[in-house]
Amino acid sequence: MIQLKLELNHLFSSIPKDQLLTYNQQIIGAYRKIYNKTGAGSEFLGWVDLPTATSESFIEQISGHAAALRAKSEIFVVIGIGGSYLGTRAIVDALSHHFALLKEKPAAPHIIFAGQNISEEYLADLLEILDQKDYSLAVISKSGTTIEPAVAFRVLKAHIEKKYGITEARTRIVAITDKSKGALKQLADSEGYVSYVVPDDVGGRYSVLSAVGLLPIAVAGYDIRALVEGARKMEALSRSVNNIHGNPMAMYAAARHALYATGKTTEIMVNYEPRLFFFTEWWKQLFGESEGKENKGIFPAGVGFTTDLHSMGQYIQEGMRTIFETVISVGTPKKEIRIPQADSDLDQLNYISGKRLSEVNLMAEYGTTLAHMDGGVPTIRISIPEISEDTIGQLIYFFEMACALSAYMLGVNPFNQPGVEAYKKNMFALLGKEGFEEQTTLLTNRLKGKM
Numbered sequence: 001m002i003q004l005k006l007e008l009n010h011l012f013s014s015i016p017k018d019q020l021l022t023y024n025q026q027i028i029g030a031y032r033k034i035y036n037k038t039g040a041g042s043e044f045l046g047w048v049d050l051p052t053a054t055s056e057s058f059i060e061q062i063s064g065h066a067a068a069l070r071a072k073s074e075i076f077v078v079i080g081i082g083g084s085y086l087g088t089r090a091i092v093d094a095l096s097h098h099f100a101l102l103k104e105k106p107a108a109p110h111i112i113f114a115g116q117n118i119s120e121e122y123l124a125d126l127l128e129i130l131d132q133k134d135y136s137l138a139v140i141s142k143s144g145t146t147i148e149p150a151v152a153f154r155v156l157k158a159h160i161e162k163k164y165g166i167t168e169a170r171t172r173i174v175a176i177t178d179k180s181k182g183a184l185k186q187l188a189d190s191e192g193y194v195s196y197v198v199p200d201d202v203g204g205r206y207s208v209l210s211a212v213g214l215l216p217i218a219v220a221g222y223d224i225r226a227l228v229e230g231a232r233k234m235e236a237l238s239r240s241v242n243n244i245h246g247n248p249m250a251m252y253a254a255a256r257h258a259l260y261a262t263g264k265t266t267e268i269m270v271n272y273e274p275r276l277f278f279f280t281e282w283w284k285q286l287f288g289e290s291e292g293k294e295n296k297g298i299f300p301a302g303v304g305f306t307t308d309l310h311s312m313g314q315y316i317q318e319g320m321r322t323i324f325e326t327v328i329s330v331g332t333p334k335k336e337i338r339i340p341q342a343d344s345d346l347d348q349l350n351y352i353s354g355k356r357l358s359e360v361n362l363m364a365e366y367g368t369t370l371a372h373m374d375g376g377v378p379t380i381r382i383s384i385p386e387i388s389e390d391t392i393g394q395l396i397y398f399f400e401m402a403c404a405l406s407a408y409m410l411g412v413n414p415f416n417q418p419g420v421e422a423y424k425k426n427m428f429a430l431l432g433k434e435g436f437e438e439q440t441t442l443l444t445n446r447l448k449g450k451m
């Protein structure tokens with residue numbers, strides 16, 4: 001059953017429902033591009049039926065391998081960046097105990113990330129921990145040439161080989177990369193690592209439901225079958241209703257467009273559960289990298305409430321009126337805490353004593369939504385009853401499809417990222433890479449302010 005609900009009630013004061021329905025033809029056109037593979041970037045549509053194409057035997061294979069890695073690892077390091085990092089982090093964080101790192105007897109290895117930055121201190125601190133703990137690692141890079149994970153892997157490969165010896169190290173390293181090309185594939189073959197394929201037709205930010213996410217999520221002890229099943233439900237809904245009527249993905253894409261047309265150029269994803277922090281980061285990459293091109297696109301931002309109401313709340317309420325919000329609202333949690341009665345009532349909280357914290361959190365959400373609406377910030381609400389593999393699977397597919405629809409409606413290729421190359425070329429030139437000599441001089445002079 002689909003448990004995700006899209007609620008647009010708080011939008012209809014700024015965008016009437018009838019107006020949203022006028023986007024139906026555009027939605028149908030975007031769907032045609034996706035299902036008939038006729039749009040820009042159509043060679044990257046493998047994610048569309050990835051959930052149903054994921055076989056039981058593949059899930060079994062990944063689960064079996066994950067169990068073997070779990071048995072000998074206190075820590076599992078996931079090396080990757082961008083689409084080879086954020087989806088896994090989003091799901092593992094969403095499903096994990098908030099203080100998993102402090103639990104004395106964790107049920108599964110801690111998942112630690114590397115290669116998502118080039119900070120020397122970060123990696124040095126990680127090595128200190130890895131000196132003391134048993135670990136395995138996955139190196140994930142579709143291209144196999146991205147500098148951040150490649151640098152981290154070079155360092156960790158040396159560390160793990162020194163710690164365990166080359167033969168044992170090889171059983172502790174998993175490579176997830178292109179099926180035939182790239183430096184990582186070559187290395188994995190020559191070293192004999194178990195390797196998994198990032199399908200050719202699935203781009204990085206759409207890859208979390210492939211081995212890229214499934215292996216580390218299984219190592220972390222989560223039910224990847226239920227995750228994929230959740231995504232399958234949304235895939236089925238999308239296929240059965242590929243127009244705006246009764247399809248929340250299409251409605252969400254249309255709502256964003258209607259808002260963009262009225263000058264709302266920033267979308268803030270809001271959560272009231274800290275476990276969803278990295279889900280927002282994943283969503284930011286998905287929409288930012290897919291839509292932000294050709295001088296177009298809604299800027300995706302994120303906040304965690306109520307925490308950020310005390311830092312960003314002022315701006316959202318009264319700053320530039322270019323913002324709308326998308327709230328991910330989660331139902332009542334299973335763990336229960338009620339606010340105690342206090343004899344003194346110095347903090348004047350007795351009026352809410354006996355109430356659950358989740359009720360207070362929900363009233364904070366409602367109160368904020370109404371205040372923001374009054375301040376000219378329309379709100380889209382997406383609710384799920386709980387955070388589970390099933391609902392996260394639904395959310396992942398929901399946003400993947402909505403993003404592809406939305407980018408096609410905007411008239412851009414959802415699946416490329418040409419702008420990401422600019423910094424890389426400069427960095428290579430400044431580091432003195434062969435072939436960049438001319439740029440090296442130019443950039444060095446610019447940094448010195450000479451031109």
Ligand code: PA5
Pocket residue numbers: 081082083084140141142143144145146149203204205206289417
């Ligand atoms: O979505 C994308 O394609 C990017 O974010 C990539 O995932 C990211 O740059 C990492 O690339 P790779 O997996 O090739 O190392």
